[in-house]
Amino acid sequence: MSIPPGTHPTNQPRSLHAEVAKGAIEDAGLTKADIDGYFCAGDAPAALWPMVDYLGLKVRHIDSTETGGCSYLIHLGHAAEAIAAGKCSIALITLAGKPRTGPMPPRAAGAEADFEAAYGATTHNAYGMCAMRHMHDYGTTSEQLAWIKVAASHHAQYNPHAMLKEVVTVEDVLNSPMISDPLHRMDCCVVTDGGGALIVTTPEIAKSLKKPLVRLIGHGEAMKGPRGGKDLDLTYSAGVWSGPRAFEEAGVTPKDIKYASIYDSFTITVLMQLEDLGFCKKGEGGKFVADGNLISGVGKLPFNTDGGGLCSNHPVNRGGMTKIIEAVRQLRGEAHPKVQVQNCDLAVAHGTGGLLGVRHAASTCILERV
């Protein structure tokens, strides 16, 4: 029996965590006994300590920072800090779950739930608000947003694991059903089972392994919320703070970036974050993404060459892990030949977690080929 892309009907989330951990450990040429640091977030069944026991780890550093979909980008930064401080030497980060064939994970209810729940807003509404306001302030159009999905679909056609492999046009996006005005169905990411894992270690240990080397050279993290009523502008994300911190630490600028993994829960998420990271000025994201500028081999900034969350995979409704993995593939030269960026030596992986338009975290990682 074949399993449809993006589903794991029989496996339990905890065994998916073990599966991705095993894959990453073996890919690095290590064994489980080498792992002395472990990172996981809110998708881990129960909590961190049952996961550590289930995986049979003996670790001396743990971190369960939970910031929704960008947790794993923050874990990467924190793992590098812990390693630099000597708290661990080989860290494992895992994400896995199955919202498609299992129950949808509940959305975290914050301190303001009593005040917000009555309005019955869905995730789509929160992002629709941002898109609507961006259009109002800057004249951004649905056609421009659609180009982001079009670019993702051009990449997904080469990914055998992508859930949606069909190349779509701007018209296809505009003709798909309206979900939360102005976001159409094709402006929304897929819902998939799945996961991913990372190994982070010291430069010395990394050099002793057989894989091409990728180094984290800059990291930033930030949060944004309504802040008592003073931060209600819906057209920017916490990326305006996490991005500059990461670029400054790395000593590079957005102009130097050859490939970008950008969190794509919705098309508007990508557009706002590209502006926030400084790939173009605030309000000019629509022009920036139009006409295939994000398509590998066609435009100036190839993005999400695995097809991203919009077409390939958005495991457990959390896209941060896959953003790092595809950036690493690009820097290793292991992306699909049809989407591999030539001489890809510098990449950014960026994401948000929580809800744009309500309250969220952001994290930016700058990665270079060594």
Added chain:
Amino acid sequence: MAEAKKYPTPVTNPETAQFWEAAKAGKFMIKRCTACGEPHYFPRSICPFCFSDKTVWEESFGRGHDLHLQPDAQIRRPGRMRSPTSR
């Protein structure tokens, strides 16, 4: 005819009880900090700006402007909690 939407009943606590009591009487209350003078919403017992605990209730003067309009095209069906991209 569509089912009437049911809204969750807010769970009050000492920090927010007066907001909901006033709401029953048709009043929209915000908090103001008497130390820094700044108003804030949602209501907090400690000012989110200067962290003073000298916050008091005041009735909003009742005017504002919309930051956005958000019509929801998704038809909600009971029990359907998945994303519209689910099929």
